[in-house]
Amino acid sequence: MYSIGLLILFPLLAGLAIARAPDSTIRAQRVRWSAGAIAVATILLTLLHLGLGPEFYSVPGWLLWTLDRFFMLAGVALALVLLYFCRRILAREWYIPVLILLQTGLMLSAELAPVHPEVAHPFYIDSFTLLMALIVGVVGGLICLHAVQYMRDYHAHEHAVADRQPAFYFVIFLFLAAMFGIVFTNHLTWLFAFWEVTTLCSFWLISYSGTDEAIRNGFRALGLNLIGGVTFAAAIAWLTYGPGLHTWELDRLVAAGSALALIPAALIAVAGLAKSAQLPFSSWLLGAMVAPTPISALLHSSTMVKAGVFLLVKLSPVFHDTYAGLLLSLIGGVTFLVTSLVAVNQRNAKRVLAYSTIANLGLIVMCAGVGTAAAMWAAILLILFHAVAKALLFLAVGTTEHLIGSRDIEDMEGMVYRRPEMAAMLLVGILGMFLAPFGMLLSKYTTFQAFLSMDVMLGDGLMLAAILAFGSAPTLFFWSKWMGKLVAMPRRPQPSTEPIARDELLALGALTVITYVACALFPLADKVFVIPYTHYLAVLGLIPDVQAVIPWETVWLMTLMLGVLFVLPLLFWWRPPRFAEVSGYLSGANVDGSASYRGAMGAERMVESRGYYMTSFFHETTLLRYGGLGTAALIALLIGGAAL
Amino acid sequence: MNTHYAWWLAIAFVVLGPLVGALLAGIDRRLTARMQSRQGPPILQPVYDVLKLFEKDTLVVTRLQTLYLWFFLLFMVISGFILFLGSDLLLSLFALTVSGIFLCLAAYSTNSPYSNIGSSRELMLMMAYEPMLILVPLGFYLTTDSFRVADIVAGSPWQVLQLSGILVGFLFVLTIKLRKSPFDLSTSHHGHQELVKGLTTDFSGSDLALVEIAHWYENVILLGWLYLFFAPWGPWLALPIAFALFFVEVLVDNTHARLTWSSTLKATWWVTLLVGVTNLMLLPLVV
Numbered sequence: 001m002y003s004i005g006l007l008i009l010f011p012l013l014a015g016l017a018i019a020r021a022p023d024s025t026i027r028a029q030r031v032r033w034s035a036g037a038i039a040v041a042t043i044l045l046t047l048l049h050l051g052l053g054p055e056f057y058s059v060p061g062w063l064l065w066t067l068d069r070f071f072m073l074a075g076v077a078l079a080l081v082l083l084y085f086c087r088r089i090l091a092r093e094w095y096i097p098v099l100i101l102l103q104t105g106l107m108l109s110a111e112l113a114p115v116h117p118e119v120a121h122p123f124y125i126d127s128f129t130l131l132m133a134l135i136v137g138v139v140g141g142l143i144c145l146h147a148v149q150y151m152r153d154y155h156a157h158e159h160a161v162a163d164r165q166p167a168f169y170f171v172i173f174l175f176l177a178a179m180f181g182i183v184f185t186n187h188l189t190w191l192f193a194f195w196e197v198t199t200l201c202s203f204w205l206i207s208y209s210g211t212d213e214a215i216r217n218g219f220r221a222l223g224l225n226l227i228g229g230v231t232f233a234a235a236i237a238w239l240t241y242g243p244g245l246h247t248w249e250l251d252r253l254v255a256a257g258s259a260l261a262l263i264p265a266a267l268i269a270v271a272g273l274a275k276s277a278q279l280p281f282s283s284w285l286l287g288a289m290v291a292p293t294p295i296s297a298l299l300h301s302s303t304m305v306k307a308g309v310f311l312l313v314k315l316s317p318v319f320h321d322t323y324a325g326l327l328l329s330l331i332g333g334v335t336f337l338v339t340s341l342v343a344v345n346q347r348n349a350k351r352v353l354a355y356s357t358i359a360n361l362g363l364i365v366m367c368a369g370v371g372t373a374a375a376m377w378a379a380i381l382l383i384l385f386h387a388v389a390k391a392l393l394f395l396a397v398g399t400t401e402h403l404i405g406s407r408d409i410e411d412m413e414g415m416v417y418r419r420p421e422m423a424a425m426l427l428v429g430i431l432g433m434f435l436a437p438f439g440m441l442l443s444k445y446t447t448f449q450a451f452l453s454m455d456v457m458l459g460d461g462l463m464l465a466a467i468l469a470f471g472s473a474p475t476l477f478f479w480s481k482w483m484g485k486l487v488a489m490p491r492r493p494q495p496s497t498e499p500i501a502r503d504e505l506l507a508l509g510a511l512t513v514i515t516y517v518a519c520a521l522f523p524l525a526d527k528v529f530v531i532p533y534t535h536y537l538a539v540l541g542l543i544p545d546v547q548a549v550i551p552w553e554t555v556w557l558m559t560l561m562l563g564v565l566f567v568l569p570l571l572f573w574w575r576p577p578r579f580a581e582v583s584g585y586l587s588g589a590n591v592d593g594s595a596s597y598r599g600a601m602g603a604e605r606m607v608e609s610r611g612y613y614m615t616s617f618f619h620e621t622t623l624l625r626y627g628g629l630g631t632a633a634l635i636a637l638l639i640g641g642a643a644l
Numbered sequence: 645m646n647t648h649y650a651w652w653l654a655i656a657f658v659v660l661g662p663l664v665g666a667l668l669a670g671i672d673r674r675l676t677a678r679m680q681s682r683q684g685p686p687i688l689q690p691v692y693d694v695l696k697l698f699e700k701d702t703l704v705v706t707r708l709q710t711l712y713l714w715f716f717l718l719f720m721v722i723s724g725f726i727l728f729l730g731s732d733l734l735l736s737l738f739a740l741t742v743s744g745i746f747l748c749l750a751a752y753s754t755n756s757p758y759s760n761i762g763s764s765r766e767l768m769l770m771m772a773y774e775p776m777l778i779l780v781p782l783g784f785y786l787t788t789d790s791f792r793v794a795d796i797v798a799g800s801p802w803q804v805l806q807l808s809g810i811l812v813g814f815l816f817v818l819t820i821k822l823r824k825s826p827f828d829l830s831t832s833h834h835g836h837q838e839l840v841k842g843l844t845t846d847f848s849g850s851d852l853a854l855v856e857i858a859h860w861y862e863n864v865i866l867l868g869w870l871y872l873f874f875a876p877w878g879p880w881l882a883l884p885i886a887f888a889l890f891f892v893e894v895l896v897d898n899t900h901a902r903l904t905w906s907s908t909l910k911a912t913w914w915v916t917l918l919v920g921v922t923n924l925m926l927l928p929l930v931v
Contacts, residue, residue, distance in 0.1 A: 413755075414755075416708065416753075417706075435741075435742055435745065437738075441738055445734055445735070445738070448734065448778075448782065448785075449785075449791075452782065452785055452786065458928055458929075459925045459928060462782075462786075462921075462924050462925050462927070462928070463925070465782055465924075466775075466779070466921045466924065466925075469774070469775040469778040469779060469782070470775045470913070470916075472774065472775075472778070473770075473771040473772075473774040473775050474771055476741065476745070476767075476770060476771060476774060477767050477768065477770070477771040480745050480748055480749070480767050480770075481764070481767060483745075483749055483752075484748060484749060484752030484760075484763060484764075484767075485752070487708065487712070487749050487752055487753040488752050488753055488754075488755040488760075489705050489706045489753055489754060489755045490755075491755065551732075553731055553732070554731070554732055554735060557722075557726055557731065557732070557735060558735075560722065561719070561722060561739065561742070564715075564718055564719070564722070565715075568711065568714060568715060568718065569711065572708075572710075572711045572714075576707055577702075577704075577707055577710050579702045579703065579704045579707060579710065579849075579851075580701065580702075580703055580704070581703075581704055581705065581706065581707065582703045582704070582705065583705065584705045584754050584755055584756030584759070584845075584846050585756045585758060585759075585840065585845050585846055586756060586757070587758070587840065594705070594755060594756060607757060609755075609757040609760045609761065611764065612764045612767075612768065617906055617909070
């Protein structure tokens with residue numbers, strides 16, 4: 001209990017200390033220490049609570065009363081801050097203040113209700129929560145570490161951007177505190193306050209550079225997340241005034257089952273979809289890519305967007321075996337398919353990562369809607385593997401950008417030869433995202449199994465499995481294409497000797513090792529974090545008691561593959577082949593290595609070749625428009641259907 | 645299936661797989677020659693070719709290309725090993741995919757325009773056939789309630805009828821997998837195509853031999869997949885059928901002109917959707 005309070009308060013205090021640091025060296029030192037302390041604290045917390053099963057904590061009456069008032073005032077203060085920021089909106093963004101007022105009004109009406117539900121256990125810890133806390137603490141900590149040098153370089157390059165680093169770090173640490181709040185809080189109104197704090201942080205950090213584009217994208221993120229905020233607040237109001245279920249506790253909401261809890265669960269699910277940037281809300285995440293890269297890594301791929309799917313997975317037992325759950329899965333499925341196809345079009349590495357993030361979150365949403373033990377198993381492991389591999393990829397792209405001055409995939413040609421260490425990290429990240437024997441693929445495997453044993457209506461799971469099969473194919477294409485650029489032999493030498501900063505190297509190296517080790521030790525992660533959680537739900541009778549089991553034969557075959565991927569390069573390094581090296585075939589006499597050749601009429605011709613982006617085959621705007629319309633209709637059906 | 649028997653089968657695949665694959669390739673060449681009213685090479689010609697490749701000098705653009713090719717070969721062997729061990733079919737497919745990606749990486753690494761376009765096209769072909777290949781294990785799962793090859797072999801004799809749509813779809817993508825016309829976009833056995841030798845342009849000597857051997861393994865694996873559809877009828881019936889269907893692909897190869905990548909992608913996805921997905925959706929009604 002006190003450890004939870006500490007985890008939420010410490011980042012706040014650390015953020016204040018960093019913001020008040022007298023100069024940049026001391027500030028950097030404080031960021032490093034605080035990030036390290038948070039990472040160590042979450043690991044210690046995990047070790048202390050491992051295997052204890054879910055624990056619920058009550059607080060003394062006076063504290064509950066005080067905190068209730070505190071969070072209510074915090075909500076009002078937050079609304080005032082957001083309204084203050086709204087002084088810079090355009091006429092067409094009129095809906096943003098309206099949404100703020102609507103959401104605050106709904107919350108206040110619930111909190112000031114004459115009789116409101118009593119909350120017995122405002123905080124809790126279970127194994128899924130611990131896993132999320134580890135992701136926030138360890139991955140978040142490493143990203144903060146990476147940010148120290150990155151932000152210094154960023155301001156050295158971007159002279160037009162005002163240096164607001166003290167505030168920048170404060171907002172990041174405030175965000176970490178809010179994330180810990182989200183994962184440990186069982187009290188829905190408090191959880192909502194933390195939820196809105198992450199929206200505020202995201203808005204501020206997207207707008208950080210202060211350019212017009214950044215500010216517009218910030219407001220778009222704010223507006224779309226506020227739609228989720230309003231539905232979340234509506235769910236709380238329903239749970240206060242509505243017929244049937246009266247509770248402000250997440251665990252009791254989940255335990256109430258689909259008969260009682262479907263309406264509030266569907267409303268909260270919309271908030272989760274908005275936060276996880278699912279279609280039709282997805283555009284804000286693309287816009288968020290204007291933020292500095294550590295922000296994209298922290299908020300927009302590994303933690304904040306995970307808060308959305310975290311809640312959906314928590315609510316997953318409510319959706320089990322309902323049409324609402326099927327609709328939710330379909331929203332995730334359409335998002336997965338559409339964004340995977342659109343990602344093929346992208347040349348900008350950050351946009352590829354953004355679309356792939358949305359797609360993977362879509363996959364998790366698909367699993368959350370199914371709500372069997374196997375599907376939840378897959379969803380939780382996807383959250384873990386995606387958080388690690390994507391954080392690695394974002395940070396690696398950020399560092400690469402500073403080294404080669406571009407985030408265009410075409411410019412990353414020959415990274416294996418130009419910057420072997422960067423290329424190795426990028427390759428591990430990419431392999432971790434989609435290829436056997438890495439974790440993401442393992443989760444996909446279980447997902448197929450979970451879909452095939454669904455039972456809502458005829459052919460439901462098959463439809464989802466077919467969507468998954470079609471969506472996985474373009475994933476394979478765009479990742480492999482990128483890897484192809486990285487491994488290509490450069491046509492002309494492009495030396496780059498600038499060293500990678502120590503902090504960045506440490507963060508990247510640690511994430512690379514974690515990506516690899518998480519895959520090798522996944523049976524452990526499974527045993528420690530996932531099985532206790534799904535087992536507990538099964539014991540409560542919320543989900544059918546069929547546990548996902550990966551047979552040992554599969555595990556050792558996976559290990560064999562992982563071993564081959566590890567040992568073979570070592571063998572090559574130890575005893576490289578002694579073949580003669582020549583320049584590539586150009587169907588003419590090569591003049592300058594592979595860079596040019598003597599063509600017809602004796603003229604020297606330069607060689608250029610680029611990747612395929614298939615822009616005439618998949619149309620980004622069309623796909624997104626129809627995907628958005630389809631999912632919007634599905635959401636309307638979801639809420640309408642739950643209400644009827 | 646008896647465990648010892650399964651182990652022997654898996655080991656036999658690793659040891660004898662290339663030989664069977666080479667024989668398949670030899671028969672393929674002989675049949676093709678006969679269709680074109682030629683005499684054709686001896687059945688063992690592919691083996692002689694590969695042995696000769698090993699004796700030639702190997703020229704590389706980058707030494708890493710050999711590493712990627714070894715990955716290609718090893719993951720191919722792992723995929724077949726899983727299949728013939730009677731283990732997980734979906735896992736075997738994943739290993740096959742990894743293997744295919746490493747072939748593309750090897751070609752990308754040489755970075756000549758021909759290999760480059762060849763590997764891009766190969767990736768597009770993978771994107772085209774991957775959904776259909778995934779539907780095959782899913783179909784088997786619905787009929788036998790397991791992804792395990794051993795359970796599929798011991799399945800119901802009706803499964804090939806239940807999965808007839810998926811079988812048609814599989815035969816369609818098999819043409820791509822075997823790099824047969826009309827889908828031999830990334831590399832071709834017929835000379836004079838616009839990409840020189842596409843994917844394999846910059847491989848020579850023992851590197852090229854690795855590619856050939858991996859292809860032999862691949863063909864045996866694909867024959868194994870084909871066999872699975874008929875497996876419950878017992879080997880005496882199932883093997884001849886699988887062989888016959890396999891060689892129908894040679895006929896297709898010799899009677900069709902090459903398509904463009906966009907029409908291939910469209911055609912394959914439509915076939916997957918119309919035959920494969922429809923079959924899958926109807927399956928709960930007939931199982």
